[in-house]
Amino acid sequence: MSSPAWLSATFAGVMLTVALYCAGRLVVARLRRRPTELDTDAAHITMGVAMAGMLVPGLRVLPAGLWEAVFVAGAAWFGGQTLRARRAAASSAWRCPHPAPHIVECAAMLYMFLALPAAGLRAPMGAMSASAAGSRFSFLPLLLALFLLGYVVRQGDRITAQASAALGASPGRTHHALAPRCAALCKIAMGLTMGYMLILML
Amino acid sequence: MSQSFAVGRAAARPAAGEPHASVAALDPRRKLQLALAVLWLLDGILQYQPSMFTRAFPQMLGSTAHGNPALVAAPITWSAGFIGHHLAVANGLFATTQVALGLGIAWRPAVRLALAASVGWAAAVWWLGEGLGGVLAGTASPVGGAPGAVILYAVLAVLLWPADRDGPFVAARAVGRGPALAAWLAVWGSIAVFALLPASRAPQGLSGMISGMASGEPNWLAWLDTRLAVALTHQGLLASAVLAAVFTIVAAGVFLPARLGRAVLVLAVVVAVALWLAQGLGGIFTGAGTDPSSAPLLALLALSYWPRSLA
Numbered sequence: 306m307s308s309p310a311w312l313s314a315t316f317a318g319v320m321l322t323v324a325l326y327c328a329g330r331l332v333v334a335r336l337r338r339r340p341t342e343l344d345t346d347a348a349h350i351t352m353g354v355a356m357a358g359m360l361v362p363g364l365r366v367l368p369a370g371l372w373e374a375v376f377v378a379g380a381a382w383f384g385g386q387t388l389r390a391r392r393a394a395a396s397s398a399w400r401c402p403h404p405a406p407h408i409v410e411c412a413a414m415l416y417m418f419l420a421l422p423a424a425g426l427r428a429p430m431g432a433m434s435a436s437a438a439g440s441r442f443s444f445l446p447l448l449l450a451l452f453l454l455g456y457v458v459r460q461g462d463r464i465t466a467q468a469s470a471a472l473g474a475s476p477g478r479t480h481h482a483l484a485p486r487c488a489a490l491c492k493i494a495m496g497l498t499m500g501y502m503l504i505l506m507l
Numbered sequence: 508m509s510q511s512f513a514v515g516r517a518a519a520r521p522a523a524g525e526p527h528a529s530v531a532a533l534d535p536r537r538k539l540q541l542a543l544a545v546l547w548l549l550d551g552i553l554q555y556q557p558s559m560f561t562r563a564f565p566q567m568l569g570s571t572a573h574g575n576p577a578l579v580a581a582p583i584t585w586s587a588g589f590i591g592h593h594l595a596v597a598n599g600l601f602a603t604t605q606v607a608l609g610l611g612i613a614w615r616p617a618v619r620l621a622l623a624a625s626v627g628w629a630a631a632v633w634w635l636g637e638g639l640g641g642v643l644a645g646t647a648s649p650v651g652g653a654p655g656a657v658i659l660y661a662v663l664a665v666l667l668w669p670a671d672r673d674g675p676f677v678a679a680r681a682v683g684r685g686p687a688l689a690a691w692l693a694v695w696g697s698i699a700v701f702a703l704l705p706a707s708r709a710p711q712g713l714s715g716m717i718s719g720m721a722s723g724e725p726n727w728l729a730w731l732d733t734r735l736a737v738a739l740t741h742q743g744l745l746a747s748a749v750l751a752a753v754f755t756i757v758a759a760g761v762f763l764p765a766r767l768g769r770a771v772l773v774l775a776v777v778v779a780v781a782l783w784l785a786q787g788l789g790g791i792f793t794g795a796g797t798d799p800s801s802a803p804l805l806a807l808l809a810l811s812y813w814p815r816s817l818a
Contacts, residue, residue: 307557308555308556308557308560309557309560309595311595312555312560312599443725443792444725444727447791447792450549450552451545451549454545454548454549454552454609455541455545457548457610457613458541458544458545458548458609458610458612458613459541459613460613461544461610461613461614462533462537462541462613462614462615464614465614465615465616493610497548497552497606500548500549500552501552501555504549504552504553504555504556504791505556505557507791507792507794
């Protein structure tokens, strides 16, 4: 049994849009010297492209092993940032101040690549649920999905406050963050799509 | 920097130039609203599962008409047929609506609209999707999710409404202490009654229901439910009586002094967790579960009655 092709294609389209938008953010941030979370945007580019490839086989650009290495590196980076934040080191406007959820996102990506057999990776995501069903770790995707859905609603809750924070910033300051609400919307789209893919693996 | 502000009002502004200020502290009601939003999102995503786009979904909806009065059953049968003829569009809309409700509750400017819409949606699904939880058919059972998971979403939406009454617990802030206590009594009291219906108290009633939940579950959950079902074999009456007694204690708990009341609310959460395991976590591991069943909502309900002080 597999998801309708249009549904997988829609989620894949959203992911590619997020990846493209985040790539644009990196360019605009450099050109206009407006801070953005470089690490978060870079992570969303890789996750967006990787998930689009899992949802629609025709969009796969890298082998699973390479993606796994990328997300191990991502988890290590955000892990390091979390330790740094715990030591109360000075934060930068160019790095994510709350990196812990991104560790979970990287872990979720790793789980998806590791849990699915090679045969499954050649099929669309919606057709792969059965292959993961017998896993001893079937509760893990549920926990990951619930965490990500919690992250999504927390981001949704913060959007209004982020808009006010942006309005409250002095016009002359260089620390005026680049489109914080759009960044939050990217996190929401990413969390929902990842949650959907994890639920398919239950 | 952390600032607290009421739900539905304009957000507080952190100091200028602080790009990563902590922008919003959450009060207990907002936390519960966000938990409700997570459950709506989970429902929506479960509705996107492949099995929901097959004929099995309208057949499951249609099966809830059985045993209901004709006035209730006819619209269920009609809607199941309609959904069966427009399966992809209808199910896609259902899933997207539930995701939208979750996101709406999470987004502060839309919280009232989303909560109000969720009451209407939940009422419609309770009737057309759950056959009123089997309440009129005589098949309602706590293990089966009675009085119906989706109607608890409506109850919670009302009790978590962002009104600013003064009350000893979150639910009382929305509707006042009296109506909130009446709602608690109605929910838990009705579950106690459902535990005593023939569907549960028959010798194999609860055992059969729980063993039925084990099918398609992961090994650890199937093992747990199978063992529980074996333990309850031919013990339907005794188990029903014990369950009814526990639910009655929980129903009465909010009328006790705050310290005892808190103990009963802890009991309510523990009962909800046990019930959730017996419900096979709502069947969400089977690929055919549309929601996590009633237990997580009962736990959320209990938390919304947690006394703010012991005075």
